Amino acid sequence: MRYDEKKKKGYWMKRLLVMLWFATLSIPGFGDIWDDANAARKRGDFPTYIKILRGMAEQGNAKAKVNLGALYLQGKGVSQDFAEAYFWLILATRQIRTFFAERDEAASKLSPARQQEVHERCKKWLEDLEKRRQAGEAPANGGQRWPEKNEQCE
Helix, strand or coil: CCHHHHHHHHHHHHHHHHHHHHHCCCCCCCHHHHHHHHHHHHCCCHHHHHHHHHHHHHCCCHHHHHHHHHHHHHCCCCCCCHHHHHHHHHHHHHHHCCCHHHHHHHHHCCCHHHHHHHHHHHHHHHHHHHHHHHCCCCCCCCCCCCCCHHHCCC
């Protein structure tokens, strides 16, 4: 392996570690859920960790979306799936305005047609989230509020 390939690999591993560290931050209203998620991750119980992340991500939590996208991008605890990584990272970058490099890396592994499919899935996901928010459905994220519509928009 050439030096520049090793250097690039090291860069992405550092980015992954930063993203995973991002998940360990204590968030008001998510403390118990994040504690459970981190405990599962630390003991190597990725099915539980991913289940918890997916639940929080489905409720609109940006940090959970980032971490879920990173896991799919790297194939850590799940089968590597660039479309799934791209999906979660698109949604995450709409809220927190970072991790664009990871989103773009996932996109580069997909055909333009597959990218368009993922964008359509994102659009439907955002519409469904808005419907749940407007219907007054209680978020299943430890009492945390739904993200506001403008927090989901570019």
